[in-house]
Amino acid sequence: MIISLPIDDRPRSHAFYRQALGLTPVGDELGPDGIPEPLQFRLADDVTMMLIPTGGFGWVLGKQPAAAPGQSECILGLRVDSEEAVDAAVARAVAAGAVQVTAPTREPWAxxxxxxxxDGHLWMVSTD
Known part of the structure; x- marks a missing residue:
């Protein structure tokens, strides 16, 4: 499975996902900017996330525009082991350039x- 997301700036997105979530890009072939092309991160054994520049993303969509900034098509979820790990993950993400939408909070389910x-993609970090 490949989850594809549109991005505006390859170096910025590359740095963000390495710093915020500790992900390592996959792929041996480097683009002119020194970043793997295509820019992908392995999320699980058979799941990768591919970050595609917005123009190329529109081409993949059949020459349709990607969603406007501030509109989320989906929520990307990250499960961690503890409340402290939720707090730490959000702090790392904010330090790497994320915008906090909701502060860590206890809900009945998590x-x-x-x-x-x-690029405005919404992430939820949670623990049971």
Missing amino acids: YLATFTDP
Whole structure:
């Protein structure tokens, strides 16, 4: 499975996902900017996230525009082991350039917080 997200700036997105979530890009072929092309991160054994510049993303969509900034098409979820890990993940993300949407809070179903990455994609970090 490949989850594809549109991005505006490859170096910024590359740095954000390495710093905020500790992800390592996959791929041996480097683009002119020194970043793997295509820019992908392994999320699980058979799941990768591919970050595609907005123009190319529109081409993949059949020459349709990507969603406007500030509109989220989905929520990307990250499960962690503890409330402290939720707090730490959100702090790392904010330090790397995320915008916190909701502060860590206890809900009946989970302890969670949300933030957007530099391109406005919504992430939820949670623990049971």
